[in-house]
Amino acid sequence: MKGKIFVVGTGPGFEEYLSLRAIEVLKECDVVVGYKTYIALIEKLIEGKEIVSSGMRREVERCAMVLEIAESGKNVCLISSGDSGVYGMAGVVLEMVDKAQNGIEVEIVPGITSALSSASLAGAPLMNDFAVVSLSDLMTPWEIIEKRTEKAAEGDFVICVYNPKSKERVEQIRIFVDIVLRHRSPQTPVAIVRNAMRDEAAVTHTTLSEMLEHTIDMTTTLIIGNSQTYYSNGKMITPRGYKI
Amino acid sequence: MKGKIFVVGTGPGFEEYLSLRAIEVLKECDVVVGYKTYIALIEKLIEGKEIVSSGMRREVERCAMVLEIAESGKNVCLISSGDSGVYGMAGVVLEMVDKAQNGIEVEIVPGITSALSSASLAGAPLMNDFAVVSLSDLMTPWEIIEKRTEKAAEGDFVICVYNPKSKERVEQIRIFVDIVLRHRSPQTPVAIVRNAMRDEAAVTHTTLSEMLEHTIDMTTTLIIGNSQTYYSNGKMITPRGYKI
Numbered sequence: 001m002k003g004k005i006f007v008v009g010t011g012p013g014f015e016e017y018l019s020l021r022a023i024e025v026l027k028e029c030d031v032v033v034g035y036k037t038y039i040a041l042i043e044k045l046i047e048g049k050e051i052v053s054s055g056m057r058r059e060v061e062r063c064a065m066v067l068e069i070a071e072s073g074k075n076v077c078l079i080s081s082g083d084s085g086v087y088g089m090a091g092v093v094l095e096m097v098d099k100a101q102n103g104i105e106v107e108i109v110p111g112i113t114s115a116l117s118s119a120s121l122a123g124a125p126l127m128n129d130f131a132v133v134s135l136s137d138l139m140t141p142w143e144i145i146e147k148r149t150e151k152a153a154e155g156d157f158v159i160c161v162y163n164p165k166s167k168e169r170v171e172q173i174r175i176f177v178d179i180v181l182r183h184r185s186p187q188t189p190v191a192i193v194r195n196a197m198r199d200e201a202a203v204t205h206t207t208l209s210e211m212l213e214h215t216i217d218m219t220t221t222l223i224i225g226n227s228q229t230y231y232s233n234g235k236m237i238t239p240r241g242y243k244i
Numbered sequence: 245m246k247g248k249i250f251v252v253g254t255g256p257g258f259e260e261y262l263s264l265r266a267i268e269v270l271k272e273c274d275v276v277v278g279y280k281t282y283i284a285l286i287e288k289l290i291e292g293k294e295i296v297s298s299g300m301r302r303e304v305e306r307c308a309m310v311l312e313i314a315e316s317g318k319n320v321c322l323i324s325s326g327d328s329g330v331y332g333m334a335g336v337v338l339e340m341v342d343k344a345q346n347g348i349e350v351e352i353v354p355g356i357t358s359a360l361s362s363a364s365l366a367g368a369p370l371m372n373d374f375a376v377v378s379l380s381d382l383m384t385p386w387e388i389i390e391k392r393t394e395k396a397a398e399g400d401f402v403i404c405v406y407n408p409k410s411k412e413r414v415e416q417i418r419i420f421v422d423i424v425l426r427h428r429s430p431q432t433p434v435a436i437v438r439n440a441m442r443d444e445a446a447v448t449h450t451t452l453s454e455m456l457e458h459t460i461d462m463t464t465t466l467i468i469g470n471s472q473t474y475y476s477n478g479k480m481i482t483p484r485g486y487k488i
Contacts, residue, residue, distance in 0.1 A: 244339050
């Protein structure tokens with residue numbers, strides 16, 4: 001009998017923000033597969049399991065391995081931080097299972113993606129419509145990312161930015177800020193959230209015109225306020241519209 | 245000594261998708277406040293607690309009560325389903341605490357919002373940039389919602405729609421579909437997800453031109469694919485761009 005594949009989002013940080021369903025499938029599965037940094041974050045939870053950890057940028061290889069493990073009759077969890085359904089492994093797994101026509105069952109276990117964990121640390125910036133944009137142009141052409149940035153800015157969406165910058169990608173965030181500045185005040189509140197819910201978690205409250213003066217890296221999620229967003233008492237708030 | 249306020253997102257469904265942190269604060273607090281439907285979903289978890297449940301559309305009143313309870317020295321959890329930071333109570337609480345200048349500490353405990361839980365049931369539609377739009381014009385002027393719909397459609401964002409329709413609001417979803425159809429194929433995949441992770445959970449896979457023929461109500465979240473989204477083996481997939 002074939003095993004089942006669980007694609008599990010482990011949320012931000014350590015075990016604390018996993019769901020009970022995620023914990024249940026991690027405890028009941030035979031094998032856990034994941035990028036080594038994510039495995040390390042939840043190692044207490046999967047003690048004694050067969051663990052297959054791998055380096056970054058081996059996504060397709062990692063998924064192929066997961067399929068093989070399930071084919072061999074073992075139940076396997078493929079983990080990633082946040083929600084594996086948001087820029088994550090869920091899509092690749094479903095595409096590969098579909099292509100292989102092997103009838104293997106897949107359950108996507110949702111998790112708390114970093115837009116949500118970062119927002120909760122920044123205050124309440126997502127009280128109104130928002131857009132989530134990744135600035136990584138490894139797999140999405142840069143023109144499309146630019147266009148989406150422009151449209152999100154024009155629509156006055158709160159904008160959550162994933163993958164704003166890496167060691168090799170440093171220019172994209174500058175272009176992003178220039179585009180948003182064409183439609184939004186330089187004083188627009190911006191939260192820079194690094195390592196949400198981990199030991200080194202840090203929230204910087206700044207503005208659209210000054211945000212590039214602060215550290216932004218691979219562990220960072222940015223939240224750009226809309227035209228109504230304000231700071232109050234150290235918290236970033238987008239009003240919902242209630243009369244208070 | 246004043247109590248602390250926890251604004252807790254309980255995720256979709258029952259206890260299964262709560263985070264450990266949410267469970268911890270629910271167990272340790274003195275009082276739980278929430279809309280009665282949400283209280284009922286997690287009643288096992290809060291057995292024996294002082295519970296204050298209320299009807300819908302009493303948001304400001306409910307928050308004022310929460311502040312009073314904390315003032316009296318009790319730790320209090322204000323709960324809502326999904327993520328209380330997404331169109332939820334987090335903003336109102338922070339605004340009221342700020343206005344009252346009472347120095348009460350607030351922790352926003354993030355949860356799995358319905359865009360994520362619905363996506364996990366539909367397949368993997370959020371593998372690329374997405375926008376979250378609420379069609380409720382109770383507090384956001386309809387022109388703004390129309391404009392955001394237009395911009396999200398122009399930007400080829402996957403669009404997650406909250407509050408698509410209620411007994412009184414039936415026309416908004418028709419206008420929404422008309423706007424998106426100006427920019428996207430009638431065959432664009434659409435997932436209609438009702439009661440995600442609850443007993444009556446149902447996913448309907450349809451298209452932009454046919455979606456209005458299906459039941460859409462207050463328990464529904466819609467996911468509109470982008471130009472790349474497709475159906476495969478009963479799953480809705482937005483490719484991330486990996487070569488498989």
